[in-house]
Amino acid sequence: MAQIEWVGFDGDDTLWKSEDYYRAAEAAFEQIVGHYIDLSDRRTLAHLLAVERRNLRIFGYGAKGMMLSMIESAIELTGERISARHVQEIIAIGRATLDHPVELIEGIVAAVQAIAADHRIVLITKGDLFHQEAKIVQSGLSDLFHRIEVVSEKDAPTYQRVLRELDVAPGRFAMIGNSLRSDIAPVVGLGGWGIHMPYHLTWAHEAEHDLAEDTPRLLQVDAAWALPQALARIEATVAEP
Amino acid sequence: MAQIEWVGFDGDDTLWKSEDYYRAAEAAFEQIVGHYIDLSDRRTLAHLLAVERRNLRIFGYGAKGMMLSMIESAIELTGERISARHVQEIIAIGRATLDHPVELIEGIVAAVQAIAADHRIVLITKGDLFHQEAKIVQSGLSDLFHRIEVVSEKDAPTYQRVLRELDVAPGRFAMIGNSLRSDIAPVVGLGGWGIHMPYHLTWAHEAEHDLAEDTPRLLQVDAAWALPQALARIEATVAEP
Known part of the structure; x- marks a missing residue:
């Protein structure tokens, strides 16, 4: 017994597997933000993590919260310059994270x-x-x-x-x-x-x-x-x- | 017994109470979209509902899915003209829906x-x-x-x-x-x-x-x-x- x-x-x-998809999502996010700001100081993903942590209390864990934090983070990082089309692309990133085969x-x-x-x-x-x-x-x-x-x-x-x-x-x-x-x-x-x-x-x-x-x-x-x-x-x- | x-x-x-907050969120959403398009044909909330239903399969129920559907719907309704500041306002609407006192x-x-x-x-x-x-x-x-x-x-x-x-x-x-x-x-x-x-x-x-x-x-x-x-x-x- x-x-x-x-x-x-x-x-x-x-x-x-899960984290691989989140890392791929972060890389795609960084690329979008890179249309607006210099990525060389590597602050983009640090800013995203800070926004995600700030939002954990209200969004909880998961890809939908990540998508919303990415949109917020992109708006802040670009000084409100990010275009609607790029916001749509961020949503597409999150959708792929939610919808990949297991x-x-x-x-x-x-x-x-x-x-x-x-x-x-x-x-x-x-x-x-x-x-x-x-x-x-x-x-x-x-x-x-x-x-x-x-x-x-x-x-x-x-x-x-x-x-x-x-x-x-x-x-x-x-x-x-x-x-x-x-x-x-x-x-x-x-x-x-x-x-x-x-x-x-x-x-x-x-x-x-x-x-x-x-x-x-x-x-x-x-x-x-x-x-x-x-x-x-x-x-x-x-x-x- | x-x-x-x-x-x-x-x-x-x-x-x-719950639906009251969602209705208030929809009214605020309509107002934001009204900066870009004529609301008189009343298609804004019908479009939002259609986007929400299309997204149910991947987002499920709840305020985070509503926020993402609102952003998508606003981008579509405004022909990608919605500003980053207004996207931020839509996120604030959803945050209020998640964070109101019970x-x-x-x-x-x-x-x-x-x-x-x-x-x-x-x-x-x-x-x-x-x-x-x-x-x-x-x-x-x-x-x-x-x-x-x-x-x-x-x-x-x-x-x-x-x-x-x-x-x-x-x-x-x-x-x-x-x-x-x-x-x-x-x-x-x-x-x-x-x-x-x-x-x-x-x-x-x-x-x-x-x-x-x-x-x-x-x-x-x-x-x-x-x-x-x-x-x-x-x-x-x-x-x-």
Whole structure:
């Protein structure tokens, strides 16, 4: 019998590629703004990040908020000179971010199937409800999950609520994800287990965390194929008397 | 013992005012577009509605999608003449729609409390996850609900999923809401009960439904104070042998 009762999986950049599309959107945004201002001082994306952070409180995460922040940022950066046609192009960038086909992370289907064979698994994904649901459906993975939670923020109170609804003690829960800030730190902080699977890209906002290097109950894997083994190591540790 | 095991409440225009803010936003939008085109043919809001519907598939419901559709619609209506400053004003309109204080519907707190006294109650609300969560918190009603579901669409499959998760048969479930299309028709269609509490404003998209006038298991009330009585009538009907 498994010691870990529920295993959580993050969505973006854990099950499917996401940050690549946001980076491509940012590059396209920079190019549009470059019609009006000198890009050599590299302040365009720094300004966009500042506007996105300022707007998080009211827009939340996701591509629609990004589109609106890009439009605001472009208006500010160009001193209100940006044309309607270029605003339309920014909307087209966001639309492409929302509408790309879902590309699964290499090896993730086999890993999810292997873990689902002897654990209950929950998808805990953050962002825009409509976009996340569309990606979940397109991923073809939704039937493997016993439960799916789309949340607006991945912090300790959110994980506390989800674990309460799953009726599982933190010590019997492991979370798999690419973000130390959103997937690992709050779960480990509650007494749960984390398996960190870094992605090759990380949004600046997600890169910030206050996790120590010698954090207990935290494992790291390089790729999806190593996830079942990492979970088995956690099982063995929990089973120790 | 109650015959109806779970009672669902809609959020927007059932617990708190919503459509008023969208109407105000539309009026402000029309005024901005009026700087560029003749408004007398009244096509501005018709065009906006068409753009919103075209975008529903990719943006989903909610104020952020409305903002993006307004910007697109304004660019199209003005033949790409709209200025960056006016685009900024459209974003400000949407921001106000997202950020207004929550105004509860008259009498709803007492009605929710009365019904919660002998039923389990669930809030089933549609739209942007982040915005809905903010309104739920601000409403002060969240502790009264045994469960809260923010969904991206209110159709038969969604209600089937929620009822399955609540482990309740449709005949033991009643839904209270202002939208025949989203709150009543799918629930009654599944065999559940509906209590329709019309709001003085209805978005054109929500006004469309195919519910017959003599639909069974459907009651209508004029105001929130009448909700507990309507539910009592349903209880009496279900209890009949």
